[in-house]
Each structure stands twice: as structure tokens, then as C-alpha cells.
Amino acid sequence: MNQASQMMTGNLAAAWGARLADVDYVPAFPITPQTEIVETLSKWCAGGELNARFVTLDSEHSMMTAAGAASATGARVFTATSSQGLLHAFEVLYTVAGWRVPFVLVNVSRALASPITLEPDHNDVLAARDSGFLQIHAETCQEVVDSILMAYRIAEDPRVCLPVMVNLDGFVLSFTREPVVLPEPAMVHEFLPPFRPAHLGFKASAPHALGTAVVGGSIYTYFRHQIHLASMNGLAVYDEAAAAFERICGRRYAAIDGYRLDDAEDVLVMTNASASKGKAAVDAAREEGRRVGLLRLRLIRPWPAEAIRDALQGRRAVAVLDQNLAPGQGGILFQEIAACLYHEALRPRALCSFIGGLGGKNLSEGEFRAIFEQTAEAGVRGKGIGPVLLYTEAEHREMQQMQYLAHELKTGR
């Protein structure tokens, strides 16, 4: 067993996930910060390291359609996109979920236009939360490759048969190298049996139709509800996959990841790569005597409500740091956390909503300190706060300088 690690970016780890899963078909369209994934796969397909058909399409809309269609033939399919690309494919996300085609899509998070930018936040991936895709959000490069393998096993399970999205943050993971251990092909083989879907297998000799038209609502209701049930089955299937992965590869990924929760009075909830910084902030706060912990949400769809309730009930205060903003509402995950705690007799005394890291804005030590201080105060008061925007006086002064350049500074002509 070769457990030697190597330095690799999140993007390279994602490409390795597809390679180890021995995918058959990769429809592709480039977009920053995802491009390195499909570039790497194209090189491997050309060089014979990966025995798959690599096809570049004219857009993400076509790419996602091709992914669904190829999956419907019984091929194992991988594709990747980011941000505007995911949104360009939006119509098709819902469509292929209804086909119940179990392929894996990697999304490299990047904030959405306008204004246009390159750096990450989660409005892109969370916009797709109601599509029927399952969603796993990764914190480390290691998790990226491991999650892709888990995603195939979960997606292809007959109790689920839905596409799965694996999310990684642009820049902070996609372009960041850190040590990664690649699972041995034999381990992957044991963990991920060959794909043999019962309801798929389109062939010219055996035509059938998927996603046929229905009218009247009741038929639609039945099928749409089937997608919901399939997704909910994903909870148990996920846990089984996590247990099998741990047995075979030695690394465990629960649906939620608790950090120093045991005696924590106040808990910060986060997702994705910035949760690493949150954990460092927890360590720093603990050194100053604050009893705080962090809950990272890894499985976002299906929503592991039971596990979240268990982790958060009885706490003094809970802060949700949303790296997204739903205009006219607030933080997306805050709403879901609040909803699943409402019926709990031992629900936290205060729920606090923070919006931060938008457009890749750095989550600073000072901001984490502000979160812990304000959350503790809210817990003592017994009344939640928010949404609180993580944006500083100093940043606003710079913003005003930019506005001067954009609107007031004249060229002298």
C-alpha cells in the first residue's frame, strides 16, 4: 500500500478523482478557476493514462446535456464547471436530475456577476441546491479527490440514482497545493464497483424515452417526489459510503464535521475551505478561554437535519457564517439551520447570522474575533443578531477612494 503523499492543487486532485474513478466520458468547457481540471483530463485522455472520451462542447448548457445523455447510456461521466458556467447550464441541471442519471459534476466556486470577479463565494453552488443534485462541499485538496470517489458510489446506488455535485473553492483550494494521498487503484476498485445501472443503458437497438412530458400535476408530483425520496435516501447511502471509504482508504468523512465541539458553548457553522481558517480561529479563541467550536457542513443535499440538530442543540449560541448573500433575505444556510432547530426544545438561546468572504474577501483574524465576541454577547442576551456583514471601516475607505476614481476623477479633457 503506497500511502505517500504528493503536493497538488485542488484542481489536480479533482482530475485525479475522475481518473481514479475510471470515467468513460468527459464533456468539457473551460472557465476560470476550473480550467486546470479539464485541461489535465484532456492531457490524460490524449496520452492514454485515462481511457475516456474527452469532448469539448460549445457551452456549459450543451456540456451538461451531453453529460446527462452519456450517463443515460450507462457510461460513467465526469464534468466540471464554475460560477457563470454553472448558471449557464442551470436549466439542464434540473432536467438531468429528473432523468436520474448518476454522474459527478465538480463545481469550483466563484462569485457571480455582476460585478464580475474571479474569486470564490458560494452563491453559485447554492443556487443549484434545489436542482435535485446531491451536494458535497470539500475543505481540503485531499477531500476533493476522496469526495469524488464517494460521490460516484452514492450517485450510482440504486436507492439514489441522482447526479452529485462536489464543490471546492476557487483559488483557496483550486490553485492551492497541499499534500494529498492518492488512493491506490485497487482500493478504488473495491470501494467503487463498476457502474451497472438497471434503468439506464440507451442503445440504438433498444430505444426508450426519459423525461417524457406529463400534464395534470399528479403525475408530475409523483415523479418530483421520487427525486426528493431518492435524495433523502442519500443520507443513509452517504453514511454507508463514508464507512466503506474509511474501511478501505482509512479516511473518514461524516456528513458534518465537528471541531472542538465537545464542551463548546458557542458554535460557528461554516462550509468549504475557509472552515480551515475557522478552525484556526477556534484554536486561537480557545487559548483565550472562550469555549467555542466549529461545525462544518459537508453534505448540503440531502440536508443532514438530524445530525445538525444533534450537534447544535443545547448550545448557548450558534453563529452561521454564510459565504453567500441572498438579496432581500440574508444568508442561505442560516435559514436552513434556523429551520431545523426550531422544533428542538433545547435549541440555542441565540442564532446569529454573519455574511462574509463574499467575492473571495479574506476572512481575517479580526473578523473571526468579532464573530466570537458578538455571538457570545448574543448568547448571554438570549437574542440572535444579523445578518451582520463582515466588511470593515478600512475597506470602506478604500471603496470610497475607488468610487472617487470611477465617478469624480476627470481626465482633464
Add this chain to the structure above:
Amino acid sequence: MLSIRFHGRGGQGAKTASRIVGTAAFLEGFTAQDSPIYGAERRGAPVAAFTRIAKKPIRERGLIARPDLVVVADASLIGDPSARVLDGVDERTVLFVNSPLTPDQLRARTSVSGRLTVLDLTDLALKQFGKRGAISALLGAVAGRLAGLRPESIREAIVRELTDLGLTAPVIERNQALAMQCFEAVQPVTLEPGPRAPVPSAQLRTPTYDPPTRGTAGITAGPNSAIRSVSGWRTFRPVLRPDLCNGCWLCFASCPEGAITIKPDGKPAVYYPHCKGCLDCVEVCPTDAMTVEREPEGANK
């Protein structure tokens, strides 16, 4: 944990330097993490890269706010506020600057103070290679020396990273040899890693509603980029030798900044405030009429 922040201009090799240090540390059994940050790709624009080295798993990510070592590939970045070279630099931070000036001269001419070490990598590269190019291996070797890494691991890391970029073996060997010279030549300054004093709670501010004229991303001030100089981006400047110029205008057509105009006599002229020093015009010139001069430090502001 040791935190190293690299500042360079697009094309100078700051990202590769951060990877050389990351790989060298990794080869020595440390946990390492490296990452670059840049905007829409533009040669000459400020870029930064980060390497973290630790004995334990690294929980920090993204930009390094309080570096133990700052490696500056181009002294002109110090005066560029958008490069943020001195952000989070305190009395314990060590700065390495690629410059022909002495530390005292640099302190006198720029805003740097404190713990400083200097070496003219650009000059070494010019003398050794006879042309300008990325100095990633040299930066990596210097940073590795200051970080206390071993020469063998840096040599190996240079091979791995430059091979990854598709460079040929002879080019890599030349880079490696010069990098090891720099490794020896740089005046070491002892790094002082370890926890910094805690930062205060962030002074948060929620902006109030502004009318759409102001609250929408847009520019109404007209084309004022014309009054912005990018002279400070240059390490080298293109200089025309009119006697060699055949008036083909290839330089004019290939300048990404539109900094070249054509005079009534049909010959090009460089408008230096808009010239970022990418030297594309030099590359395309068929008669070698566009020549290269190194900018004297501090003179091109």
C-alpha cells in the same frame, strides 16, 4: 509555522518561486502549502503568492496577512499601493528585495524599514543568461535559504517545478546553478516565526444605501486610465534605434498597452507612461531595432 509571502509582477515567477519553496519544504518532511493570487492575467501586473511551512497540519488558507518573510521580486512594487507589499509587516518580519541598492539605500529611498536583506538577482540573471526572463528559481533559492531549507532539497524542487513548466534540461541546469549561487550569496537574516500578538476585533461597518449612480458597479468619470502611469511596472524599458528600424509596425501592432504610436516619418515611438515593460515589442522586432535597457532603480517613477 513559517509564513512566506512573495510579491512579483506577472511573468517574473513569484508563483513558481512559492512552489519551489513549498516543494523543497515538503521534500524535507514538512507540511507545506502554497498558493498564488492574481487577477485577470496581465503581464506586469502585481501578483502575490504564499508558502506556509509547518511541522503540523496547516489550518491557515489564502493570503498571508502577517508574514515572517516577504520576498520582493521587483523593488518597484514597494511604492505601488495596490501591491500591498508592506501589509502586516512588523518589526519581526524579514524582507528580501531584489535590488541593486544596499539595504540602507533602500530604506532611504522607499518606505521599507526594519529587517532587510538585498541581492541583485536581475543583474545576476542578465550576466549569466544574457537575457531577461523569469527569476523564479533564484527567488525560490533565496527564500529557501532564508527559511532554513537545505540546498539539496531546493535543487531538487527547482528541477521538479521547472520541469512541470515544460523547460528543457539544459535551461533547468543553468537556472539551478545560478539559483545555488544566489543561495550562497544572500545575506541570511534569522527569521522569527511564532505566534504574533493577537489582533483586535475587526471594526465592522455596514454601508448604507447609496443611489444607483453610486451603488452600481460602473464608471462614469470617463476614460481616466489615460492619466494613470504604469512606468513603475518596468524592470526593463524598450528603446528604439531608429537607424535599424524598417518601419514594419510589428511593434505597434503587438503592444498590449497601446503604448506605441507611429510618428509622421513612419517610425514608432514609445509613450513611456503607458509602457509596462513587457518587451513584446522587442520580441517581435525583425531587425532588433527595439533594444532593451534596464531601468535604473527608482528612476522610472
